[in-house]
Amino acid sequence: MISICIPTYNYNVEKLVTDLSLQCKAAAVDFEIIVLEDGSDENHVAENKSIENIAGAKHVINSENFGRSITRNTLADMAKGDKLIFIDCDSEIPDSQYITRYLEHSDYDVVCGGTTYKETQYSPEISLRYTFGTKVEKTLGSQRNQAPYSAFTTNNMMVSKKVFEKIRFCESLRKYGHEDSLFGFDLQENHIQILHIDNPVIHKGIESNEIFLAKTKAGIENLVTISKLENISPKFLENIRVYRTYTKLKRMKIAWTARINFRIFKRVLEKHLIKSKRPKLLLFNIYKLGYLCNIATAIENPNKN
Structure with a gap:
C-alpha cells in the first residue's frame, strides 16, 4: 500500500488529489491520500472539503499552524502504507505516469523525483523564484545522483515507512527553512541511500520576488x-x-x-x-x-x- 501525504496551507488541492487518485486506480495499487491542513483559513478549508468525495482521499484539519516538520511527522504517523509519497500542495502532476514511475522504484527506501517549471510560468513579478527554480532546482536525476544528499528535497519524494521509525523531522523547528537539509543529513549519517529519478512535479505556487x-x-x-x-x-x-x-x-x-x-x-x-x-x-x-x-x-x- 502507498500513502500519499500532502501537507497544505491555504491552497486548493482538489485537482492535485483528483489526478493522483486517478493514477493510483489506473496502476491498480492499494492507496490512500491524506491531506493535512496546517492552520489553513476557513475559506481554503471549505474549498478543500470536496476532496472527501475523491476515491481514497482523507481531509484532516489542524486549526493551529504547527509548521513543516511537525506536519510531515504527523502525516507519516497517520499513514497506513509501507511506502509514503510526500508532495507539496502547490505541485502539479505533469503526466499520467507519475505514480507508475515511483512504483517501479519501490525497492529503494528513499526516492526523490525532482522539480520542474514551465516557460509559460515566467513573469517579472516572480523572476527571482523562477530563475532560482529553473537554474538550481530543475535538474536531471543523473545530476542529482552525483551529490544525492545535497540535492535532497521533500517536496516530491517517496520514502519507506520504516525510515520514519528511525528518522524524524526535527520538531523543535517551527519556523521555515532547512528542515529538508537536516532530514537529508540524518539520512546520510544513518547510511540510508537516496535515489534521484526523473519524475518531477511542476512547481505551481511560485512566490513573488x-x-x-x-x-x-x-x-x-x-x-x-x-x-x-x-x-x-x-x-x-x-x-x-x-x-x-x-x-x-x-x-x-x-x-x-x-x-x-x-x-x-x-x-x-x-x-x-x-x-x-x-x-x-x-x-x-x-x-x-x-x-x-x-x-x-x-x-x-x-x-x-
Whole structure:
C-alpha cells in the first residue's frame, strides 16, 4: 500500500488529489491520500472539503499552524502504507505516469523525483523564484545522483515507512527553512541511500520576488537557530554552502567586513533582486551570505552595532 501525504496551507488541492487518485486506480495499487491542513483559513478549508468525495482521499484539519516538520511527522504517523509519497500542495502532476514511475522504484527506501517549471510560468513579478527554480532546482536525476544528499528535497519524494521509525523531522523547528537539509543529513549519517529519478512535479505556487526574498531571510534565520541547537553536528552546518562560507570568513576574522558591506549595499541588492526581470543568482548568493554574516555576528556580539 502507498500513502500519499500532502501537507497544505491555504491552497486548493482538489485537482492535485483528483489526478493522483486517478493514477493510483489506473496502476491498480492499494492507496490512500491524506491531506493535512496546517492552520489553513476557513475559506481554503471549505474549498478543500470536496476532496472527501475523491476515491481514497482523507481531509484532516489542524486549526493551529504547527509548521513543516511537525506536519510531515504527523502525516507519516497517520499513514497506513509501507511506502509514503510526500508532495507539496502547490505541485502539479505533469503526466499520467507519475505514480507508475515511483512504483517501479519501490525497492529503494528513499526516492526523490525532482522539480520542474514551465516557460509559460515566467513573469517579472516572480523572476527571482523562477530563475532560482529553473537554474538550481530543475535538474536531471543523473545530476542529482552525483551529490544525492545535497540535492535532497521533500517536496516530491517517496520514502519507506520504516525510515520514519528511525528518522524524524526535527520538531523543535517551527519556523521555515532547512528542515529538508537536516532530514537529508540524518539520512546520510544513518547510511540510508537516496535515489534521484526523473519524475518531477511542476512547481505551481511560485512566490513573488518580495515573498521569496522574505522566505529566504527566514530560512537563514532558521539556519542560525539550528546552529545553536545542542545536538547539532558541525558536519551538517559544513554541508550548507552559505554557512560554510560564513565560517571560513569568521576563521579569517573578516566576517565583519561582509556585515558592513551588506549594510551598505543591502538596498541596492534588494532592488535588483526584486525589480530585475532577469536577476543574477550570484547577487542572490552574495545577499544571502551578507544577511547571514549580519544576523550571526549580531547574535554572537550583541553589544556591537
